[in-house]
Amino acid sequence: MGLGKILYKIYYQPKKIINEVILLGINSYFEIKRGQQQMRAGSKLIQGVNLKNKKIHNVYFLTGQNYWYQTAFCLHSLQKVCSDYQINGIFVDDGTITELLQQTIENQFPGSKLILNEEIETLLDLKLPRDKFPVLRNRRSSYPHLRKITDIHLLSGDWKLVLDSDMLFFKTPDVILHWLKEPKESFFLQDKENSYYYSKSLMEFLTGSPIIPRLNVGVVGLDSKSINWINLELWIKNLEEQEGSHYYLEQALSAMLSAGQKVIIANASDYIVLPDKDEALNPSVILHHYVAGSKEWYYKNAWNQLLKTWL
Numbered sequence: 001m002g003l004g005k006i007l008y009k010i011y012y013q014p015k016k017i018i019n020e021v022i023l024l025g026i027n028s029y030f031e032i033k034r035g036q037q038q039m040r041a042g043s044k045l046i047q048g049v050n051l052k053n054k055k056i057h058n059v060y061f062l063t064g065q066n067y068w069y070q071t072a073f074c075l076h077s078l079q080k081v082c083s084d085y086q087i088n089g090i091f092v093d094d095g096t097i098t099e100l101l102q103q104t105i106e107n108q109f110p111g112s113k114l115i116l117n118e119e120i121e122t123l124l125d126l127k128l129p130r131d132k133f134p135v136l137r138n139r140r141s142s143y144p145h146l147r148k149i150t151d152i153h154l155l156s157g158d159w160k161l162v163l164d165s166d167m168l169f170f171k172t173p174d175v176i177l178h179w180l181k182e183p184k185e186s187f188f189l190q191d192k193e194n195s196y197y198y199s200k201s202l203m204e205f206l207t208g209s210p211i212i213p214r215l216n217v218g219v220v221g222l223d224s225k226s227i228n229w230i231n232l233e234l235w236i237k238n239l240e241e242q243e244g245s246h247y248y249l250e251q252a253l254s255a256m257l258s259a260g261q262k263v264i265i266a267n268a269s270d271y272i273v274l275p276d277k278d279e280a281l282n283p284s285v286i287l288h289h290y291v292a293g294s295k296e297w298y299y300k301n302a303w304n305q306l307l308k309t310w311l
Helices: 003-024 026-043 068-080 099-108 117-127 134-142 144-153 174-181 200-207 229-243 249-257 277-281 292-310
Strands: 055-063 085-093 113-115 159-163 167-169 186-190 215-223 263-265 271-273 287-289
Touching: 026 068, 026 292, 055 068, 055 144, 055 174, 068 085, 068 099, 068 159, 068 167, 068 292, 085 117, 085 144, 099 113, 117 144, 134 144, 134 229, 144 159, 144 215, 144 249, 159 174, 167 292, 186 271, 200 229, 200 249, 215 249, 215 263, 215 271, 215 287, 229 249, 277 292, 287 292
Parallel strands: 055 085, 055 159, 085 113, 186 263, 271 287
Antiparallel strands: 159 215, 167 287, 186 215
């Protein structure tokens, strides 16, 4: 086990659990854990949509043992509301995909593609060697969210739309489909508030450009070829030396990559980050991104209500 995984298990994971218990209360915490287990079981009933003679669009997920059940629900919910297109997933291994899970993924979504950790490690050594990018490589090991940038955008191609797994689609996402057809500008969801952790002044000093407020990376489209990896190395180093490490680093870096640019931001009233209880139980919009407190309704209710409509 690498140093990054050890650090995660002995520090970050226990800290996360403690914070969740404090936020939710112990009874609700265990109800959510039961909901997660039921959702894992429910995900095995999903069989991806495979439409013939339809235009194909690809979306990217970073996934693995701990997140596949959420990935399956998210992608399938997107497929079900996009009947005019075949939406395939390109699943990027977060380092935990076993042979058994690989078979599950291929069986559930036969039109999609799985990129295993061995291929990613080869790309990393080729394009981001440790001697030239020590901060990026070390931080990637201890902070898996950074792999949404490094592991996905090192792959061939230019524009890529990356989805978080903890989301569900309820209606056709026209703005996303339009972006997939003609990507010209970066794409984001809109957050409830600024969730970058790092100060606007430092982020703007490092980028030399204005930072767009309230960007959320639940759905993020970036041009891989435009990413300056040397800048990313320096940004992480300076951000963490001056203001410390934080869970929001990936979101801050994504905002910095788009600083000073024209971007597309999905309408926050149709693509909701942090839906409240009423909306989570009775969805009326296009997308829910279940962050923070809304995860309670995601695990207890939302996935199950949607699954019943598919069966």
